[in-house]
Amino acid sequence: MLIALLLAAKIVAPGRLPPAAEKVVREVLHAHIYDTAQADLNRDGRAEIFVYVxxxxxxxxxxxxxxxxxxxxxxxxxxxxxxxxxxxxxxxATSTHGWRDIGVLVAGGGVQPHEARLHFNGKRYPGNPSMVPATAMNAKGETLIEAERQP
Structure with a gap:
């Protein structure tokens, strides 16, 4: 059942990156500790890779x-x-310029916690989610990278 859900959503298990993506993560992003998820954002049948460093x-x-x-x-x-x-x-579930919107939590540094909806502008997504209008936390969509549980 879980495998069917992952395949239907085009989400691949975290930690299994294609070699070219792994190279970008290590050599360009200089990341060593990170969570990953994969999901098709632009409906081209190829998954984009989320890297939370x-x-x-x-x-x-x-x-x-x-x-x-x-x-x-x-x-x-x-x-x-x-x-x-x-x-x-x-x-x-929403899209902008043919790409799915991304929801991220913005919190800390004195900011009131909220989910920001990041819209694709035709070339890329915005770089500062604290400058994006807040979105209801119950907006339709699927979680790709879970919040870490506090001990």
Whole structure:
């Protein structure tokens, strides 16, 4: 049942990246501790890769860096880089310019916690989710990267 749901949503198990994507994560993003998820955002049948980097130098009081890599021939291009993001990270049911909107939690640093809806502008998603209008936390969509549970 779970496998069928993952395949239907085009979400692949975290931690299994294609070699070209793994190379971008290590050599371009310089990430070592991260969560990943894969989901098709533009309905081209190829999954974009979400990389939530948790290395100490990629995080601050507002959260950590989130990247979305989109397959581009034999390589990947960065279509989203935010610096103040917290999970849950969601693929929303709504779309802008043919790409699914992304929901991220914005909190910390004195900001009232809320979900920001990131819209694709035709080239990329916005880099600062705290400058994006808040979205209802119950907006339709699916969670790609879960919030970490507090002990």
């Amino acid at each position: 948790k290395d100490e130098d990629h995080c601050g009081s507002g959260g950590c860096n989130l990247y979305v890599l989109s397959p581009n021939r034999a390589n990947y291009r960065v279509v989203l880089h935010t610096m103040i993001t917290r999970p849950p990270i969601r693929r929303l």
